[in-house]
Amino acid sequence: MLSALSGEAAKTPPLWLMRQAGRFLPEYRAIRADVPSFLDMCYTPDLATEVTLQPIRRFGFDAAILFSDILVVPDALGQEVWFAEGEGPKLVPLRNSADIDRLQPDAIHETLSPVYQTVRNLSKALPSETTLIGFAGAPWTVATYMIEGGSSRDFFIAKSWAYSEPERFQALIDILVDATAQYLIEQVNAGAEVVQLFDSWAGVLPEKMFRRWVIEPTTRLAALFRAIHPDIPIIGFPRGAGLNYEAYAAETGVTAIGLDTTISGAWATQFGLPVQGNLDPAYILCGGESMVAAARRVMDSFGDAPFIFNLGHGVNKDTPPEHVTELVATVRSWRR
Amino acid sequence: MLSALSGEAAKTPPLWLMRQAGRFLPEYRAIRADVPSFLDMCYTPDLATEVTLQPIRRFGFDAAILFSDILVVPDALGQEVWFAEGEGPKLVPLRNSADIDRLQPDAIHETLSPVYQTVRNLSKALPSETTLIGFAGAPWTVATYMIEGGSSRDFFIAKSWAYSEPERFQALIDILVDATAQYLIEQVNAGAEVVQLFDSWAGVLPEKMFRRWVIEPTTRLAALFRAIHPDIPIIGFPRGAGLNYEAYAAETGVTAIGLDTTISGAWATQFGLPVQGNLDPAYILCGGESMVAAARRVMDSFGDAPFIFNLGHGVNKDTPPEHVTELVATVRSWRR
Numbered sequence: 001m002l003s004a005l006s007g008e009a010a011k012t013p014p015l016w017l018m019r020q021a022g023r024f025l026p027e028y029r030a031i032r033a034d035v036p037s038f039l040d041m042c043y044t045p046d047l048a049t050e051v052t053l054q055p056i057r058r059f060g061f062d063a064a065i066l067f068s069d070i071l072v073v074p075d076a077l078g079q080e081v082w083f084a085e086g087e088g089p090k091l092v093p094l095r096n097s098a099d100i101d102r103l104q105p106d107a108i109h110e111t112l113s114p115v116y117q118t119v120r121n122l123s124k125a126l127p128s129e130t131t132l133i134g135f136a137g138a139p140w141t142v143a144t145y146m147i148e149g150g151s152s153r154d155f156f157i158a159k160s161w162a163y164s165e166p167e168r169f170q171a172l173i174d175i176l177v178d179a180t181a182q183y184l185i186e187q188v189n190a191g192a193e194v195v196q197l198f199d200s201w202a203g204v205l206p207e208k209m210f211r212r213w214v215i216e217p218t219t220r221l222a223a224l225f226r227a228i229h230p231d232i233p234i235i236g237f238p239r240g241a242g243l244n245y246e247a248y249a250a251e252t253g254v255t256a257i258g259l260d261t262t263i264s265g266a267w268a269t270q271f272g273l274p275v276q277g278n279l280d281p282a283y284i285l286c287g288g289e290s291m292v293a294a295a296r297r298v299m300d301s302f303g304d305a306p307f308i309f310n311l312g313h314g315v316n317k318d319t320p321p322e323h324v325t326e327l328v329a330t331v332r333s334w335r336r
Numbered sequence: 337m338l339s340a341l342s343g344e345a346a347k348t349p350p351l352w353l354m355r356q357a358g359r360f361l362p363e364y365r366a367i368r369a370d371v372p373s374f375l376d377m378c379y380t381p382d383l384a385t386e387v388t389l390q391p392i393r394r395f396g397f398d399a400a401i402l403f404s405d406i407l408v409v410p411d412a413l414g415q416e417v418w419f420a421e422g423e424g425p426k427l428v429p430l431r432n433s434a435d436i437d438r439l440q441p442d443a444i445h446e447t448l449s450p451v452y453q454t455v456r457n458l459s460k461a462l463p464s465e466t467t468l469i470g471f472a473g474a475p476w477t478v479a480t481y482m483i484e485g486g487s488s489r490d491f492f493i494a495k496s497w498a499y500s501e502p503e504r505f506q507a508l509i510d511i512l513v514d515a516t517a518q519y520l521i522e523q524v525n526a527g528a529e530v531v532q533l534f535d536s537w538a539g540v541l542p543e544k545m546f547r548r549w550v551i552e553p554t555t556r557l558a559a560l561f562r563a564i565h566p567d568i569p570i571i572g573f574p575r576g577a578g579l580n581y582e583a584y585a586a587e588t589g590v591t592a593i594g595l596d597t598t599i600s601g602a603w604a605t606q607f608g609l610p611v612q613g614n615l616d617p618a619y620i621l622c623g624g625e626s627m628v629a630a631a632r633r634v635m636d637s638f639g640d641a642p643f644i645f646n647l648g649h650g651v652n653k654d655t656p657p658e659h660v661t662e663l664v665a666t667v668r669s670w671r672r
Binding site: 154155156159160163164203204205206207208209210240242243244261262263264267278280281282283285286288289290291294297312313316318 | 490491492495496499500539540541542543544545546576578579580597598599600603614616617618619621622624625626627630633648649652654
């Protein structure tokens with residue numbers, strides 16, 4: 001994994017899957033059943049450590065990603081966050097500048113210290129050949145949740161701030177750039193070897209707004225992080241960014257690019273950065289021949305470029321674990 | 337509008353807005369309040385005619401688009417379709433090949449004849465300078481609704497068919513290609529001067545599947561339509577297609593391309609086709625300076641290419657109509 005991120009193209013690619021620790025695994029559901037809330041899982045180091053390790057034991061992935069959620073940052077900033085069963089995340093939405101002023105960027109580590117403990121646990125528990133990935137949500141994506149009060153279909157409220165009250169929106173983004181950089185720096189201090197920035201809603205912005213609210217904050221965040229940890233790779237994942245992937249790769253300073261399912265490998269490898277992705281998770285729901293063929297197509301599409309095999313989106317909860325086993329065998333037996 | 341579609345770049349662009357007839361207009365809501373169901377609106381020519389004309393009277397747009405819905409085609413094929421208030425469209429989902437075999441492609445015109453009557457009414461009622469646009473959903477998008485039973489977040493069921501049971505999925509797509517071509521041909525027979533194909537979910541497919549389930553069916557559909565109406569322009573709108581817009585423009589045979597909000601005008605005009613779009617509808621929720629600047633930016637981005645001003649997505653229901661008035665004034669006063 002670390003060689004791929006340093007630009008080496010191996011004979012067989014390193015492999016992990018977004019949302020590899022989660023509901024599709026019976027051993028995860030067994031633990032989750034006894035825990036009152038999803039955030040309790042994230043803030044209880046023994047539990048978060050255990051569920052992070054589960055897919056490593058079962059599938060032997062080359063990387064473990066910290067079990068957590070991008071919304072621990074708003075939670076740590078003092079915004080109320082909860083996960084309603086079957087409904088996704090909910091937040092008491094920010095309504096005005098006073099709500100932004102009430103956020104507490106200097107107090108985040110208090111809430112987040114159990115996450116750092118989980119990273120320390122994992123750093124000890126993982127086999128030396130398994131890379132430990134820390135992560136955070138990117139400022140634009142986290143800001144949409146903070147303003148919309150959850151996920152959204154059209155992002156009209158967040159866009160209204162971003163488009164017509166850019167100074168107010170900038171104040172929120174600035175807080176998130178700083179807090180997120182501090183959060184990732186502490187994850188590395190605790191033992192994370194790579195960090196990934198999830199910009200799940202990067203794809204809803206027109207080009208000019210993409211530059212202002214995705215590229216610009218990501219560039220600053222990467223620079224703040226690099227000032228402390230210059231050698232730690234950053235994987236940027238601007239999901240849905242389409243054509244804007246190119247500017248993101250060229251300008252933000254990330255080490256590698258996570259590709260969503262729609263991006264052609266042949267196109268993305270032209271950016272000159274290592275890439276990660278991008279099998280459609282719908283294929284592992286089905287499994288079988290079509291999955292195997294599609295996984296090979298993904299790997300073939302990257303040509304001679306260094307890459308990390310992954311999905312273009314998280315594993316779906318209804319995925320049969322044995323399909324993942326078959327996928328791992330497919331990737332392990334492929335040769336460049 | 338017709339000159340722009342024939343490749344002439346006018347001093348000021350023609351202008352209409354997707355979902356210009358709809359809930360953001362009080363005169364629409366007044367009519368809708370007395371009608372039991374949304375499909376009744378679509379199938380009652382007097383009502384559908386009236387609400388199609390409302391935005392023309394209020395804003396003087398250059399084109400009127402038939403008031404209807406892309407799901408009248410599954411309804412006409414015999415699938416049960418209804419619109420649950422506030423929940424979006426619902427269908428009894430297709431489950432197997434027997435469900436596909438039960439569809440009745442030869443009987444669609446019976447259900448759709450009120451739509452053709454609406455088109456005839458509009459053809460008479462509209463001022464001669466206002467272009468009448470007919471439309472349909474593209475096969476891939478309509479198929480997702482038919483299989484998922486409504487809209488979807490991840491399209492896992494539709495993708496499972498498309499990826500792992502391509503023969504069964506092809507049977508459904510073939511029915512939709514034929515039925516949709518016949519439907520559009522009849523709209524033109526009734527007086528439509530332009531047709532638009534909405535492929536709202538084109539953006540969720542990996543490249544190879546985009547070719548197979550978006551480009552290939554659209555190409556066949558366009559050819560069937562052109563065999564009868566060679567001179568009627570077709571606007572293709574593969575929303576979210578990102579980089580795949582280029583192949584869509586080059587290969588499907590559509591006359592012009594509808595751009596979603598994320599597509600750069602400077603890039604899209606390189607395809608050599610007239611373009612339509614693509615202001616983010618979030619701007620007209622806010623109105624004011626930011627909207628005016630963004631609308632001008634959209635027009636400037638098209639350079640010397642022929643274009644039709646529009647949104648990149650439908651008008652949101654909470655849009656103040658006076659913001660649309662201001663937008664119209666902005667577009668009318670812009671000069672190339």
